[in-house]
Amino acid sequence: MSEKLRGNILVTGANRGIGLELVRQLAQSIGENAHIYACCREIEGPRAQALKNLSTPGKITLVKLDLSDEGSISSAVQAVSRNMEAGGLNLLINNAAINRPESPAPLSATGKQHMMDVYETNVVGPFLLVKMLLPLLQKAAEMDSEGDQMSCSRSAIVNISTLISSIEKCPESFHIAQMYPYRTSKAALNMLTRCHAEEFKRHNILVTAVHPGWVRTEMGGEKAPLTPEDSVAGMLSVMLSLSNKHSGMLLDWQGNTIPW
Numbered sequence: 001m002s003e004k005l006r007g008n009i010l011v012t013g014a015n016r017g018i019g020l021e022l023v024r025q026l027a028q029s030i031g032e033n034a035h036i037y038a039c040c041r042e043i044e045g046p047r048a049q050a051l052k053n054l055s056t057p058g059k060i061t062l063v064k065l066d067l068s069d070e071g072s073i074s075s076a077v078q079a080v081s082r083n084m085e086a087g088g089l090n091l092l093i094n095n096a097a098i099n100r101p102e103s104p105a106p107l108s109a110t111g112k113q114h115m116m117d118v119y120e121t122n123v124v125g126p127f128l129l130v131k132m133l134l135p136l137l138q139k140a141a142e143m144d145s146e147g148d149q150m151s152c153s154r155s156a157i158v159n160i161s162t163l164i165s166s167i168e169k170c171p172e173s174f175h176i177a178q179m180y181p182y183r184t185s186k187a188a189l190n191m192l193t194r195c196h197a198e199e200f201k202r203h204n205i206l207v208t209a210v211h212p213g214w215v216r217t218e219m220g221g222e223k224a225p226l227t228p229e230d231s232v233a234g235m236l237s238v239m240l241s242l243s244n245k246h247s248g249m250l251l252d253w254q255g256n257t258i259p260w
């Protein structure tokens with residue numbers, strides 16, 4: 001990346017997979033006045049070790065955040081607000097998510113609790129997080145004197161969605177990955193993206209959903225063709241290119257539009 005994202009950036013699900021790689025590449029590329037808030041469920045112990053091993057002194061603050069727990073979301077937002085002092089939040093990347101039951105997750109193996117758990121983490125969590133972080137996102141947008149220009153450096157929410165959230169494209173992938181809870185939760189996250197884009201455009205806050213590709217992580221599995229490095233490099237480059245016309249859209253990691 002030759003250009004750089006700036007300001008305060010918050011990433012959820014930062015301890016492994018795509019979230020960890022987002023933090024690693026951001027920490028390498030951001031300037032001195034930028035800072036990353038890397039959120040994960042456990043900030044002590046082995047699950048946070050890979051994040052702690054990133055050698056980036058002063059650039060990353062670890063924040064404890066469980067998206068299925070409203071109290072945890074509230075505590076995380078308070079901690080971030082205190083840490084930012086006078087500044088605002090420039091970029092929120094809603095990356096954390098779960099997929100239950102294990103893929104391919106056919107109807108016969110899927111129950112009420114799977115539907116509830118996945119919706120809670122993938123939709124309700126980001127909904128509450130955005131609601132509580134809105135004053136900080138507004139502050140960042142107001143501190144910038146760029147008129148009505150939106151960007152990920154000014155004030156933005158990027159929701160990590162998926163190709164298989166697309167209702168139009170469902171027939172192409174349904175038989176290999178049924179995943180009722182996951183698909184429906186990400187379709188709901190897309191609607192949240194669209195609603196937030198409508199509501200927040202008066203504040204000049206950009207809101208876009210991005211599909212990372214099929215990526216080799218715990219969720220993506222070993223057969224996935226893309227490495228986290230390539231997926232994240234692509235998504236960061238897309239984030240740098242986002243402007244008003246992309247708010248309320250679903251794009252892939254290469255910047256192509258995905259139909260709803």
Ligand SMILES: NC(=O)c1ccc[n+]([C@@H]2O[C@H](COP(=O)([O-])OP(=O)(O)OC[C@H]3O[C@@H](n4cnc5c(N)ncnc54)[C@H](OP(=O)(O)O)[C@@H]3O)[C@@H](O)[C@H]2O)c1
Nearest residue numbers: 013017018066067068095096097162214215217218219220
């Ligand atoms: N991999 C793919 O092929 C692919 C394709 C399309 C979209 N995506 C999307 O890309 C994003 C990242 O996926 P990934 O492949 O990196 O998944 P992953 O390897 O399974 O990592 C998921 C991350 O989310 C965190 N998380 C889970 N539940 C949480 C909760 N209640 N509160 C806070 N954090 C929680 C996990 O933390 P713990 O370690 O504590 O569990 C972990 O950091 C997700 O939104 C996913 O839907 C992935």
